[in-house]
Amino acid sequence: MSYELIIVGGGPAGVAAGVYAARKRIKTLLITESFGGQSTDSVDIQNWIGIVSMTGVELAERLEKHLKAYSDDVLELKPHVKVSRITQLKKAGEKGGPPSRGRSPLRRGEGPLFEVETDDGKKYQSRIIIFALGSRRRKLQVKGADTFEHKGVVYCASCDAPLFRDRDIVVVGGGNAGLEAAEQLTAYATSVHIFELGPEFHGDKMTQERVFKNPKVTAHTNAETLEIKGDTMVSQVVWKDKKTGETQELSVQGVFVEIGSIPNTEMLKGLVEMNKYGEVVIDHKRSRTSVEGIWASGDATDQPYKQNNISMGDAVKALEDAYLYLQKLK
Numbered sequence: 001m002s003y004e005l006i007i008v009g010g011g012p013a014g015v016a017a018g019v020y021a022a023r024k025r026i027k028t029l030l031i032t033e034s035f036g037g038q039s040t041d042s043v044d045i046q047n048w049i050g051i052v053s054m055t056g057v058e059l060a061e062r063l064e065k066h067l068k069a070y071s072d073d074v075l076e077l078k079p080h081v082k083v084s085r086i087t088q089l090k091k092a093g094e095k096g097g098p099p100s101r102g103r104s105p106l107r108r109g110e111g112p113l114f115e116v117e118t119d120d121g122k123k124y125q126s127r128i129i130i131f132a133l134g135s136r137r138r139k140l141q142v143k144g145a146d147t148f149e150h151k152g153v154v155y156c157a158s159c160d161a162p163l164f165r166d167r168d169i170v171v172v173g174g175g176n177a178g179l180e181a182a183e184q185l186t187a188y189a190t191s192v193h194i195f196e197l198g199p200e201f202h203g204d205k206m207t208q209e210r211v212f213k214n215p216k217v218t219a220h221t222n223a224e225t226l227e228i229k230g231d232t233m234v235s236q237v238v239w240k241d242k243k244t245g246e247t248q249e250l251s252v253q254g255v256f257v258e259i260g261s262i263p264n265t266e267m268l269k270g271l272v273e274m275n276k277y278g279e280v281v282i283d284h285k286r287s288r289t290s291v292e293g294i295w296a297s298g299d300a301t302d303q304p305y306k307q308n309n310i311s312m313g314d315a316v317k318a319l320e321d322a323y324l325y326l327q328k329l330k
């Protein structure tokens, strides 16, 4: 099957691009493993502008509903499918021209062509692509972390916090995600320690104030997690106070890990320019990548603020620019 545009991703960025594409009547295929993206895990999103508070699941439902309202012969959806490979079949301006982030060498009728392969063995072609691949949780790389995953080592507080009633917990990571996890855990756990590796916590000041005033919470800075120990389940965390050099053991039954994320960009290696973190390098004015005909937006790119609203805004920029680009091909 051949399309003008393929969008990969069904988080805020992918859905924003999809809605705009449908409204501009661009023949589009949107492929995604899931709808809603990462904040589906959040129990309370308070900064979706226009809605004071909603859960991540509610956001996911709203995004899917909005997209499906436009799904027709112009916008086709392929949910629950993973894209596994991208091949550039034809480059724009094969004879050579300026790089994609500069002026396009495109003439009428010319243009790139891409093939997208999915894990159900299907192949789709399109003239242009918008990637909105997002990211996934970074795993804790210390002795015992793999062994005790799902046996006390947890990567989703909102999913598993209720399982830790009357337990002692450590949350590894002092950014917003770590603080939010700690806050959720205080509803169930007896005590919650938060380990921040650096000298300061990174989360919003308001969230810090709210979390730290809870008597169940103990905050540690310069705290390096060294090992997770246990028998069949987690029973202890070994950690070092980097300031004093002292190593200590803390008795806990749960280790909640919130140490950032890894962009889902492995399949783009060698295709578009990426930075050392594996994020797609984009032109922040128009969300173009280093390859003409490919745009990217959201958490999988090198834009520094990983937020729903920003991911959507960047996707809209990508779509607007992509639309103008497609007009030149007609």
Ligand SMILES: Cc1cc2nc3c(=O)[nH]c(=O)nc-3n(C[C@H](O)[C@H](O)[C@H](O)COP(=O)(O)OP(=O)(O)OC[C@H]3O[C@@H](n4cnc5c(N)ncnc54)[C@H](O)[C@@H]3O)c2cc1C
Residues within 6 Å of the ligand: 008, 009, 010, 011, 012, 013, 014, 031, 032, 033, 034, 035, 036, 037, 038, 039, 040, 041, 042, 044, 045, 046, 047, 048, 081, 082, 083, 084, 132, 133, 134, 135, 177, 264, 297, 298, 299, 300, 306, 307, 308, 309, 311
């Ligand atoms: C626990 C938590 C709470 C958060 N709370 C907030 C908040 O309150 N406010 C806020 O603004 N931000 C919040 N964020 C950040 C916000 O979720 C992200 O900035 C946002 O989701 C990024 O959107 P995205 O579309 O770029 O990527 P994602 O949301 O990660 O979506 C990526 C999409 O791509 C799909 N995908 C990935 N790879 C493939 C593939 N190969 N094939 C097909 N589909 C693929 C995925 O299934 C997913 O649908 C939170 C994040 C977390 C983890």
